Amino acid sequence: xxxxxxxxPLVETKFITLFDDAHPLQLECGEKLSxxxxxxxxxxxxxxxxxNAILICHxxxxxxxxxxxxxxxxxxxxWWDGLIGEQRAFDTDKYFVICPNILGSCYGTTGPSSINPRxxxxxxxxxxxxxxxxxxxxxxxxxxxxxxxxLATVCGSSLGGMQALEWPIMYPDxxxxxxxxxxxxxxxxxCIGLNAAARAAIxxxxxxxxxxxxxxxxxxxxxxxxxxMLSYRSAEELEQRFGRRRQDPNxxxxxxxxxxxxxxYLHYQGRKLGKRFDANTYIYLSRATDSHDVTxxxxxxxxxxxxxxxxxxxxxxxSDIRYPAKEQKEIVHFCPKARYAEINSIHGHDAFLIEFExxxxxxxxxxxxxxxx
Amino acid sequence: xxxxxxxxPLVETKFITLFDDAHPLQLECGEKLSxxxxxxxxxxxxxxxxxNAILICHxxxxxxxxxxxxxxxxxxxxWWDGLIGEQRAFDTDKYFVICPNILGSCYGTTGPSSINPRxxxxxxxxxxxxxxxxxxxxxxxxxxxxxxxxLATVCGSSLGGMQALEWPIMYPDxxxxxxxxxxxxxxxxxCIGLNAAARAAIxxxxxxxxxxxxxxxxxxxxxxxxxxMLSYRSAEELEQRFGRRRQDPNxxxxxxxxxxxxxxYLHYQGRKLGKRFDANTYIYLSRATDSHDVTxxxxxxxxxxxxxxxxxxxxxxxSDIRYPAKEQKEIVHFCPKARYAEINSIHGHDAFLIEFExxxxxxxxxxxxxxxx
Numbered sequence: 001x002x003x004x005x006x007x008x009p010l011v012e013t014k015f016i017t018l019f020d021d022a023h024p025l026q027l028e029c030g031e032k033l034s035x036x037x038x039x040x041x042x043x044x045x046x047x048x049x050x051x052n053a054i055l056i057c058h059x060x061x062x063x064x065x066x067x068x069x070x071x072x073x074x075x076x077x078x079w080w081d082g083l084i085g086e087q088r089a090f091d092t093d094k095y096f097v098i099c100p101n102i103l104g105s106c107y108g109t110t111g112p113s114s115i116n117p118r119x120x121x122x123x124x125x126x127x128x129x130x131x132x133x134x135x136x137x138x139x140x141x142x143x144x145x146x147x148x149x150x151l152a153t154v155c156g157s158s159l160g161g162m163q164a165l166e167w168p169i170m171y172p173d174x175x176x177x178x179x180x181x182x183x184x185x186x187x188x189x190x191c192i193g194l195n196a197a198a199r200a201a202i203x204x205x206x207x208x209x210x211x212x213x214x215x216x217x218x219x220x221x222x223x224x225x226x227x228x229m230l231s232y233r234s235a236e237e238l239e240q241r242f243g244r245r246r247q248d249p250n251x252x253x254x255x256x257x258x259x260x261x262x263x264x265y266l267h268y269q270g271r272k273l274g275k276r277f278d279a280n281t282y283i284y285l286s287r288a289t290d291s292h293d294v295t296x297x298x299x300x301x302x303x304x305x306x307x308x309x310x311x312x313x314x315x316x317x318x319s320d321i322r323y324p325a326k327e328q329k330e331i332v333h334f335c336p337k338a339r340y341a342e343i344n345s346i347h348g349h350d351a352f353l354i355e356f357e358x359x360x361x362x363x364x365x366x367x368x369x370x371x372x373x
Numbered sequence: 374x375x376x377x378x379x380x381x382p383l384v385e386t387k388f389i390t391l392f393d394d395a396h397p398l399q400l401e402c403g404e405k406l407s408x409x410x411x412x413x414x415x416x417x418x419x420x421x422x423x424x425n426a427i428l429i430c431h432x433x434x435x436x437x438x439x440x441x442x443x444x445x446x447x448x449x450x451x452w453w454d455g456l457i458g459e460q461r462a463f464d465t466d467k468y469f470v471i472c473p474n475i476l477g478s479c480y481g482t483t484g485p486s487s488i489n490p491r492x493x494x495x496x497x498x499x500x501x502x503x504x505x506x507x508x509x510x511x512x513x514x515x516x517x518x519x520x521x522x523x524l525a526t527v528c529g530s531s532l533g534g535m536q537a538l539e540w541p542i543m544y545p546d547x548x549x550x551x552x553x554x555x556x557x558x559x560x561x562x563x564c565i566g567l568n569a570a571a572r573a574a575i576x577x578x579x580x581x582x583x584x585x586x587x588x589x590x591x592x593x594x595x596x597x598x599x600x601x602m603l604s605y606r607s608a609e610e611l612e613q614r615f616g617r618r619r620q621d622p623n624x625x626x627x628x629x630x631x632x633x634x635x636x637x638y639l640h641y642q643g644r645k646l647g648k649r650f651d652a653n654t655y656i657y658l659s660r661a662t663d664s665h666d667v668t669x670x671x672x673x674x675x676x677x678x679x680x681x682x683x684x685x686x687x688x689x690x691x692s693d694i695r696y697p698a699k700e701q702k703e704i705v706h707f708c709p710k711a712r713y714a715e716i717n718s719i720h721g722h723d724a725f726l727i728e729f730e731x732x733x734x735x736x737x738x739x740x741x742x743x744x745x746x
Contacts, residue, residue, distance in 0.1 A: 129629065189615045189635040190608035196636040197599040200643070204592035206579055219577035226570040227600055235563035235697075242562045244666060256502065256660065262562040263569040270573070287629065293617060321694070324608075 011068035039108025044092035050149035057156030057163035063107035066099035082356030089363035157181035198224035222270030234348035305334035312338035384441035412481025417465035423522035430529030436480035439472035455729030462736035530554035530725035571597035595643030607721035678707035685711035
């Protein structure tokens with residue numbers, strides 16, 4: 001029997017409109033954008049001083065629903081419910097936790113699938129190409145509106161980790177600490193390549209129609225996701241989980257209609273994303289990820305990372321092939337106030353959605369030291 | 374000025390028809406196939422005893438043209454010209470080197486793109502799904518016809534290495550030695566997944582039309598190749614070679630029409646394969662690769678590998694992510710007569726097409742010991 005204490009709290013996704021034509025969002029590419037609606041959720045209570053806030057930054061295909069449940073009829077908890085809540089890593093008894101859907105996404109925040117108020121049509125490919133820094137600038141505006149004066153920490157994995165890393169560089173006095181996970185100082189050529197293959201798959205789907213689709217290009221999105229999954233999971237995990245087992249091990253091993261279980265799994269994950277995500281959004285967000293480079297228009301890497309004043313806990317995963325541990329170690333190498341911690345896991349890049357016990361332990365310890373200091 | 378000695382020798386691709394309706398090729402899946410035409414090249418001279426032959430097995434998208442040039446007008450040497458020739462690893466002064474195009478390929482040997490003599494139409498998806506063992510069985514028939522009594526060695530990388538590994542298991546007294554490179558005892562779940570994504574890309578291309586295309590599904594083939602390339606090359610190599618450089622570094626860094634160099638490279642490689650390869654063939658050959666498992670219908674791995682009588686040089690590449698070195702070490706672990714050698718290279722799985730100096734040195738030494746023994 002579930003007690004009140006155990007039940008995930010009911011939370012509402014809120015919406016706020018930021019920027020207007022008089023004060024538009026100035027993007028890095030030179031274009032301006034207004035208005036910008038942001039979907040976000042909050043957990044816990046902001047203190048009077050506005051200094052107990054934690055910002056959670058999500059990855060490529062996630063949303064603002066990081067914790068709790070959105071409806072009594074849907075018991076699916078938020079994507080980081082394991083880390084956000086009473087007594088968890090991001091303790092809602094002490095902290096005011098905010099998770100905004102990022103700029104350019106398709107879960108309530110303005111992006112390529114949103115209606116352009118000037119035309120009454122979706123932006124589609126007329127949406128300006130934004131960057132990680134633009135995503136962070138929108139988050140800052142949201143925090144200002146919510147009365148947040150200082151962030152106790154900023155945490156995210158993957159694309160979320162890129163945001164966490166940009167925060168103390170863009171707003172040096174605003175972040176007490178940051179916790180970038182499974183991310184890099186710059187997007188690597190291999191990751192750009194993976195994203196290029198995913199984009200090519202979407203753009204090759206004739207349903208995509210140069211971005212002007214009536215329905216989602218499901219096949220293209222599915223192949224994009226399959227390519228992604230093969231870098232989100234480790235070879236070891238796929239081997240242990242599926243090995244060479246066929247869908248029906250008792251049937252003819254050579255029949256294409258009896259695929260390997262790993263094939264079925266990837267096709268299933270592909271279709272699942274196709275049903276819940278927007279193709280143009282995938283293209284824009286993956287390009288924003290590719291744009292990530294903390295040195296761009298700044299200074300060499302040692303100087304940029306060395307200038308970070310926020311204390312940092314940088315977390316890597318032993319089996320991550322997309323953002324291998326050496327990339328997080330490189331960040332720590334150049335940051336005098338950074339500490340590296342490694343999650344021991346076969347789940348690869350996706351470990352941040354699975355290894356809650358290890359993440360809770362490591363982050364709790366860091367947050368406790370932070371409180372004492 | 375090129376001297377006669379330096380010029381690559383002119384070689385002719387030959388064709389032979391094997392199997393007939395009275396004696397068809399009996400495939401592992403239970404189906405029969407006849408006739409089977411095989412395209413092949415030979416270099417050097419077979420001795421009277423028929424015992425100085427070397428079989429070269431090619432990988433997924435290669436062909437019978439392994440060495441020399443096919444025409445005075447086309448100076449492109451064969452794909453392994455660096456290793457085959459006078460004084461090279463596979464020394465044509467001493468050995469009779471044979472490279473057949475494998476069963477199911479699209480470069481002269483019977484495959485899905487060949488005309489089915491019973492219908493006058495290409496086989497397309499009516500072609501039976503063959504396996505590595507079927508490929509080897511066709512090679513054996515060819516060698517019998519050519520008068521080869523014993524193989525001094527069988528060598529191949531990747532899918533070619535799978536053939537090399539099956540040879541001494543299927544024909545224990547026929548191979549004196551084998552040299553499998555960058556391969557595995559069983560195709561891993563991760564590799565099956567990569568192939569599944571590649572097949573999904575081809576099959577998602579509407580031009581593919583359930584295999585009944587009038588022209589090649591170029592977009593699908595291109596995405597398949599992009600996915601492949603990201604596992605054939607190492608992240609380190611892509612980083613060194615392309616890094617984060619844009620096609621035009623002086624133009625707006627955010628414009629999608631100014632892609633990263635690594636994106637352009639992958640798109641180029643994709644188009645290049647689309648122009649030279651057949652889509653159904655890609656599907657069949659990748660499925661044959663996925664079928665690879667030396668234990669299938671035999672015995673546990675230690676027993677199957679332990680039974681190999683041929684001496685073995687098993688070669689891995691330090692940066693191969695598709696068939697990591699540990700998979701070759703596993704083969705050697707269970708083979709009493711096997712030795713492991715590693716190529717130190719950043720070129721990953723494709724190193725066998727690049728690191729000729731290292732391969733020549735390692736293989737020459739092994740072949741010299743072989744001669745002395």
